[in-house]
């Protein structure tokens with residue numbers, strides 16, 4: 408292992424998103440612009456007494472276009488540069504930021520350094536931008552060390568609107584306000600006021616194990632949202648699809664779905680054939696508990712796995728990673744019920 412540089416050093420990774428967008432006069436649509444212009448907009452970055460290098464993805468994208476290939480490229484980049492930097496800040500669009508932060512948290516095992524996602528609701532060149540504060544505080548958090556020299560936040564996290572959230576607990580909940588993200592089932596890891604106050608009790612401790620980066624992902628997952636009026640045909644289409652290995656079923660309240668025999672028959676048939684069905688609540692907060700109502704008990708009896716208080720974004724990332732690593736669904740099902748990276752409450 409290389410000796411640690413005395414001063415902190417940060418790698419700023421730019422993938423795209425509103426933070427770096429500008430209006431194209433041709434069609435008035437926001438499109439990504441060059442990274443050097445971001446640096447020009449934030450002269451504050453030069454006031455940090457440490458090294459900030461940058462890496463720009465090509466092409467820059469609106470995060471609605473994110474694909475697993477970007478996550479694999481990010482994970483490989485972090486692996487390649489891990490010993491050279493004390494922390495990583497990833498500039499990313501807000502639309503899929505919670506998906507990317509979630510999956511990265513599972514791809515990076517034994518993480519001992521901060522990987523902080525941030526972005527903004529208004530482009531960094533706009534007078535009222537939230538991008539500067541988000542970027543500057545993210546860099547400060549990515550470089551923060553405890554008295555013993557270890558990283559204060561050895562986690563994949565999202566910094567937005569003065570709050571730091573665990574990446575696999577966050578969700579985009581507001582498309583218009585500066586507070587785009589919430590994390591209803593996990594308190595913020597830090598809050599930025601005059602000082603940045605770290606919530607040490609909520610931050611996961613680094614266990615000292617070496618970084619292991621998983622880049623194999625199995626993306627054969629679909630998401631079925633239960634709603635009044637859903638038909639037998641739609642349910643069957645999702646649960647009988649031979650192209651999917653797992654289905655995230657977004658259910659009502661504490662994990663309830665339709666109690667009609669046609670529905671439970673399709674669910675039982677799919678579970679019987681080995682399909683992984685993960686029950687995630689449509690509610691923003693709270694958890695799945697299939698022991699409360701008859702409608703939940705039927706799902707449990709059929710073999711549906713409880714996602715407990717996991718977000719849909721984290722469920723997707725967890726499934727992609729577990730399925731990418733384990734060819735047998737039994738192991739995947741067992742690990743879905745375990746807390747791997749702080750994504751579910753103990």
Ligand code: ASP
Nearest residue numbers: 424425469470500501502
């Ligand atoms: N559509 C943009 C994106 O996700 C929105 C944003 O960055 O806030 O890239």
